[in-house]
Amino acid sequence: MANRRCFQTATRYLQSIKSLTAFSQSLPPTSTHALHQSLTTKPSYHIYDNNFNNLYAQSARFTRHFSSRPTDSEDDDDDDDEEDYESGEEEEGELGSEDESANLSAEDKEKDAAEIGYTVIGPLQKSDRVFKPYEPVFAVVQIGSHQFKVSNGDTIYTERLKYCDVNDKLVLNKVLMLGSQTQTVIGRPVLPDASVHAVVEEHALDAKVIIFKKKRRKNYRRKNGHRQELTKLRITDIQGVEKPEKITPLKKEKKENPGKVAVGA
Amino acid sequence: MNKKEVFKLAKGFRGRAKNCIRIARERVEKALQYSYRDRRNKKRDMRSLWIQRINAGTRQHGVNYGNFMHGLMKENIQLNRKVLSEISMHEPYSFKALVDVSRSAFPGNKAAIPLKKEGLAILV
Numbered sequence: 001m002a003n004r005r006c007f008q009t010a011t012r013y014l015q016s017i018k019s020l021t022a023f024s025q026s027l028p029p030t031s032t033h034a035l036h037q038s039l040t041t042k043p044s045y046h047i048y049d050n051n052f053n054n055l056y057a058q059s060a061r062f063t064r065h066f067s068s069r070p071t072d073s074e075d076d077d078d079d080d081d082e083e084d085y086e087s088g089e090e091e092e093g094e095l096g097s098e099d100e101s102a103n104l105s106a107e108d109k110e111k112d113a114a115e116i117g118y119t120v121i122g123p124l125q126k127s128d129r130v131f132k133p134y135e136p137v138f139a140v141v142q143i144g145s146h147q148f149k150v151s152n153g154d155t156i157y158t159e160r161l162k163y164c165d166v167n168d169k170l171v172l173n174k175v176l177m178l179g180s181q182t183q184t185v186i187g188r189p190v191l192p193d194a195s196v197h198a199v200v201e202e203h204a205l206d207a208k209v210i211i212f213k214k215k216r217r218k219n220y221r222r223k224n225g226h227r228q229e230l231t232k233l234r235i236t237d238i239q240g241v242e243k244p245e246k247i248t249p250l251k252k253e254k255k256e257n258p259g260k261v262a263v264g265a
Numbered sequence: 266m267n268k269k270e271v272f273k274l275a276k277g278f279r280g281r282a283k284n285c286i287r288i289a290r291e292r293v294e295k296a297l298q299y300s301y302r303d304r305r306n307k308k309r310d311m312r313s314l315w316i317q318r319i320n321a322g323t324r325q326h327g328v329n330y331g332n333f334m335h336g337l338m339k340e341n342i343q344l345n346r347k348v349l350s351e352i353s354m355h356e357p358y359s360f361k362a363l364v365d366v367s368r369s370a371f372p373g374n375k376a377a378i379p380l381k382k383e384g385l386a387i388l389v
Contacts, residue, residue, distance in 0.1 A: 138359075147345050177359070179358075189341055221294075
């Protein structure tokens with residue numbers, strides 16, 4: 001992540017230098033009154049949802065370890081971070097078909113897991129015009145536990161997002177802040193109406209990191225390699241802020257000028 | 266080919282440590298140990314750097330880092346220091362908005378008037 005992130009911050013710095021010069025001199029007002037009331041309810045609902053999932057998962061895991069259940073051996077292979085969801089999914093999967101992997105058993109639980117990772121999967125894109133030219137608007141987005149300050153056309157490297165393939169459209173729900181030339185919107189903590197659209201560019205592995213441990217004079221030496229799984233996202237759109245008006249291109253003005261000169265002459 | 270790997274990792278080392286295997290192996294092992302330790306240190310160093318940058322940005326507006334973060338926590342703004350430092354560098358107007366929000370939530374600075382008016386503060 002370190003190597004790719006350095007390059008990414010360098011490109012973003014150059015882009016932001018361009019954006020600084022275009023800023024107008026008027027100070028932006030902050031619109032926070034309406035958001036505060038609506039946002040106090042949302043975190044409490046989210047915490048309730050988490051507890052419910054955890055309780056269900058704990059009860060499911062206790063029943064799985066009994067020797068009377070014949071299909072325990074298939075379920076022991078799944079570990080990873082999202083154990084809570086997969087244990088609930090496996091119970092339903094056993095009742096249905098045995099060959100399905102734990103991910104595909106319940107679409108609702110997939111969506112819950114994706115929402116807690118703060119991504120929502122849209123349909124696959126084919127011949128959609130999603131890539132717009134650069135707009136001087138930024139958003140602060142949270143994915144998992146990492147926050148990113150993104151703008152149109154940026155690429156970010158996040159932890160590997162499950163339940164999405166390459167060329168999938170994502171909507172990132174957890175937007176903490178928006179800013180443009182005329183407006184700054186600060187969420188407490190999240191902005192409910194804002195959304196950031198992104199497209200999954202690739203599922204890649206990070207550069208190899210060598211983990212070397214040694215204790216001197218004790219004959220202990222270990223060497224391991226590690227490649228972290230990443231997802232590269234390209235940000236396509238930011239919604240929820242006033243965007244600056246587009247300036248008409250210069251080509252039209254050039255065509256008008258020779259016409260005026262001819263009339264004058 | 267362990268020797269080959271060692272010499273590849275020993276590129277740029279000083280003196281015989283890049284050429285002679287006995288010395289190179291020692292130095293390469295030390296370098297790998299340092300990189301393991303420093304991957305953990307880097308997280309601390311980066312956070313310290315972000316805090317320094319946020320401090321510099323807020324002091325331009327007459328608020329110090331401690332009061333600024335306290336104000337943000339009171340307002341339940343969960344922006345982390347990495348993003349706050351980026352905003353303070355590249356989005357000065359949005360950062361001023363954040364500082365104003367924090368100052369209104371937790372007053373306790375020099376009566377909201379910075380001592381030296383330089384740059385952006387002249388417009389205030």
